[in-house]
Amino acid sequence: MTGPRGDYVEQIRRGGADLPPELAAAFAKVPREAFVPDGFQRRDGSWVRPADPEFLSTVYSDDVLVTKVDNKIPVSSSSQPSLMAIMIMALRVAPGQRILEIGAGTGYNAALLASLGATIISIDVQEDVAVRARAALARAGISHVRVEHGDGYAGHPGDRFDRVMATVGIGGVPPQWLEQLAPGGLVLAPVKHAGTHPVLVISGPPDGPVTATPVCPAGFMLAAGPLTADHPGAFPSPAGPMDELSQAVPARFDPALDEIAYRDLWYAAGAWNRRASHVAVPGREQGCLTLLDETRTGGAVILPDGSIHTTGSADFVGQAVRVLDRWTAAGRPSMQAWQVSFTLTGDPSAPIWAPDAWELS
Template structure:
């Protein structure tokens, strides 16, 4: 009786232990990140879910990627700052966004907040004064496949006739809310940003009533850089 023909040599499949370890560390980091937001009083389920699913590390400068899921602001090119997640969450919570609403965002930055707005179901028009940041933000938003986003380089504090938005988000501090911006609020619209009060940024909410009246409310302190008028000429 003949011996059976030898079968094919077994294939040695490599064990990707390093990949598994990184995935586990990432999952732990995301869980810790969300718990830290909850500890700050952020309880909105949709907002927490959006901040879980939108990877801040995609938007953070590469040299600070290990800090992306921590509640710290990060330095950006053009002398700008990527706002800390706790501040972002507080502002988005105050915005009271509903899916399908039109949002005007002043100060695109890295595009991280833009992606969160889109994840929450908004139709976003965002303006960035630095072309360098705008180009990076476009790339970031493509990577995460953000939803309905229209971005441009320009002055977000300038007059924009014939446009109306349900929500406006100012990603920075202003000395006063420009009328050119409040004029964009639709009836029952809501604006959130930071207002310099005695030299310190504080959360500000402006609501346009159904009758067209503007009502302003000042909240707690925020860590937000100033918003500057105009378009950057060289960056």
């Protein structure tokens, strides 16, 4: 590729995706700009239009493109390409497979799957998003993808798939997705954990047992309806940013944990403490690992250097110290070292299999 697309595949590789040749070819072939014809939102909140000089160079960067905003909250996007690549590789796509995609987004992810030889049914709960994705796929000349408007909780009744892939954050997996899998099939989904959405490879019969292994850290827009229904074991969400923090415990990591190791610590914290969450902290661009108190406005924040900051809750400082001690004593395990077990929970009329127990393998 030349021009703005020239470095695109290499950017995806630098983002952590060890692309096999067929997936590299799909990223090189499918025109991403066809899926954002109305432009997208920058990280600073401004809008990039197709006529803007930086439009193509931004489209062909390893970055998320937000395409729909509701009351300043992003509700649809084209995900970061390197994350898309990692998820597609974990899906183990082969020619001839049938894939159910939950969350159509712009249609770009389905186009990549189709370029690998799969046939896709993509479902989105937002009708306008489904309409635009359908038009984008036609504009790009992509076949073997059908986009439907509907609630993805039920999957696609009466059908059978080799893979189910969710591209929105969910609280758990409906039994229907597992029931619609062909023998040997799997679900790939970003499942809520400590305020983030690590991607899991999930398998099991619709009546259980259901188990999973983590693939990578991620953050996704939330699905609507029973896919994110509250349940007794759900992690808490913060009531807002955490202000007026004071340091309670000094740093213990020198150098500080890099982003990957910090996410590994974060995953372990969620496995060991159900108060773990994701909180905005003044002065820090990225959210931080936090153990939230019962008010969800305070608790203890663990920074990448291992220092602990608090709004004044000594009990949560002690809990944070124990998380750090335990993770260090275990040899700083990666999130991929965990095995996850699920329990059937959520809305009794529309239950989900949600993560319930974690063991280091």
